Amino acid sequence: MNANHIRVDSRKSPLGAHASTTSRVGASLAFDDTWHLTAHKWLVDEAYLLDAQDYTSWLKVLTEDIHYFMPVKVTTALGSGYDTAPGMAHFDENMYSLRQRVARFATEHAWTEDPPSRLRHFVTNVRTFTTDRDDELIVESAVLLFRSRGDVAESALVSAGREDLLRQCDGEWKLARRLIDADESVIRMQNLAIFL
Amino acid sequence: MGRTRWRHDVQAAPGNLEERLRYVGYPDEMIERMKTMWSKEQLPLIGDNGFMISAASAFPNLSFVHNWPKVEDSEDVIPFISIRQWQAISEDETEVLSWFAVDKEAPEEFKALSYKAYLMCFGSSGMFEQDDVENWVSLTTTAAGSMARRLLLNNRMGLLSDNRPVVPALTDNEFSGPGVARIGYGEYNQRFLLADWADHLERPAATQPPVEVGTPDSPRGATTGEDDELAEASR
Numbered sequence A: 001m002n003a004n005h006i007r008v009d010s011r012k013s014p015l016g017a018h019a020s021t022t023s024r025v026g027a028s029l030a031f032d033d034t035w036h037l038t039a040h041k042w043l044v045d046e047a048y049l050l051d052a053q054d055y056t057s058w059l060k061v062l063t064e065d066i067h068y069f070m071p072v073k074v075t076t077a078l079g080s081g082y083d084t085a086p087g088m089a090h091f092d093e094n095m096y097s098l099r100q101r102v103a104r105f106a107t108e109h110a111w112t113e114d115p116p117s118r119l120r121h122f123v124t125n126v127r128t129f130t131t132d133r134d135d136e137l138i139v140e141s142a143v144l145l146f147r148s149r150g151d152v153a154e155s156a157l158v159s160a161g162r163e164d165l166l167r168q169c170d171g172e173w174k175l176a177r178r179l180i181d182a183d184e185s186v187i188r189m190q191n192l193a194i195f196l
Numbered sequence B: 001m002g003r004t005r006w007r008h009d010v011q012a013a014p015g016n017l018e019e020r021l022r023y024v025g026y027p028d029e030m031i032e033r034m035k036t037m038w039s040k041e042q043l044p045l046i047g048d049n050g051f052m053i054s055a056a057s058a059f060p061n062l063s064f065v066h067n068w069p070k071v072e073d074s075e076d077v078i079p080f081i082s083i084r085q086w087q088a089i090s091e092d093e094t095e096v097l098s099w100f101a102v103d104k105e106a107p108e109e110f111k112a113l114s115y116k117a118y119l120m121c122f123g124s125s126g127m128f129e130q131d132d133v134e135n136w137v138s139l140t141t142t143a144a145g146s147m148a149r150r151l152l153l154n155n156r157m158g159l160l161s162d163n164r165p166v167v168p169a170l171t172d173n174e175f176s177g178p179g180v181a182r183i184g185y186g187e188y189n190q191r192f193l194l195a196d197w198a199d200h201l202e203r204p205a206a207t208q209p210p211v212e213v214g215t216p217d218s219p220r221g222a223t224t225g226e227d228d229e230l231a232e233a234s235r
Helices: A034-051 A055-060 A095-105 B017-023 B028-037 B042-047 B108-121 B127-143 B146-150 B188-202 B225-234
Strands: A062-073 A084-093 A118-131 A136-148 A156-169 A172-182 B006-012 B051-058 B062-067 B080-090 B093-101
Touching: A034 A055, A034 A118, A034 A136, A034 A156, A034 A172, A055 A062, A055 A095, A062 A095, A062 A156, A084 A095, A084 A172, A084 B108, A095 B108, A095 B127, B017 B028, B017 B042, B042 B051, B062 B108, B080 B108, B093 B108, B093 B127, B108 B127, B127 B146
Parallel strands: A062 A172
Antiparallel strands: A062 A084, A118 A136, A136 A156, A156 A172, B006 B051, B051 B062, B062 B080, B080 B093
16 A cells, blocks of 8 residues: 555645544445445446536535535655645535535526536546444545537546545435545646536 | 736725725724735725725736635625736646735634635636636637637727727825726726737847845845845835
8 A cells, every 4th residue: 555645634624624524444345245335326326417417416415514625736755744735725615615616507607618518427446434433434436537528629537536425314325525636736627617 | 127017906895994894804803904014005095095906917927816705604705815827838828826815814714714715716616717717718719710810909998089088097086006097997907018018029128137146245135236226216
């Protein structure tokens, strides 16, 4: 295991105080484990919502205390102890800011996605972990988003790792925390008018 | 060093200095600090003239944004400052370096919420930034189009057909800041900026004197002869 890998942490964000602090327990679950299958299915179902830009439905699978955090990656020397910018992120969201973003997409003036991008989230490398709470799971995944728009502009890819906290709410699994570890320091896209 | 050209978009607000700063979301402890730190020209710009800086640019490629959105389910607004540099990479590519800036002495809660306000509006995911960039990209494509090649740019907003400005410049009583200011829609700033740029392109490049750092002749550090003259003049 890469001893230099530094996990993205809500506590490093000035806006992360409300975030759940649940962490994983033990090794990843077997691929035929019921919890793993449930978590994997959840991610695939969510990917279809995001591909379709069905953000109204997507908001419904987030908990009210959601923290959606994608810090800016910075290039540092080996052993420096950090690889994200202290105090700057691409996304550092709670439910209010995510609702505002979705509400804007739903207006008639969100020109940057009219015509809309064609999106496909490729979700893979899924690993599930139990936590010290019966109603919460942690699931890691890799996501590669393919995005193209119009007929002339170059298409773009963004790759990231995600660590998600899923929580059971009234019989339904919801996303309580997503920590996104981008694989580029400078994101090679015109904007992030999408969600990973 | 030459002249610096500013572009202001300013918005009036009702009340006195404290009320106007409170209106855009500054807490009283920050307002008290502003009253002691700002110059005697800066304070009346807000307090008496009734302007609140919202967007500005410094020639050639530095801009500032100051907006005050809501950041939670409440009526409160929080101001943020963004500094951005438009770095040309090629004839049709620009890299934008965008900073969020906040007073180091501000309360921690203010800093966090001001940062939140910045993230919602500007930066890679910013809601305003997304549409702004879409505009810049579209403009660039349009500028290379057949109509653009056939027509001259009409950059005359604020000018009458005999080239007199539509509105007079504000007096010193109406505007305590430096330079020339007008109220209303106009492309005065754009004309100044483009004229400055044309001048720089047409003039031969100025030869820069060598910079001395920490020598017996320049013990204070990096200076040129020009900087010393400017420092003297502004004292």
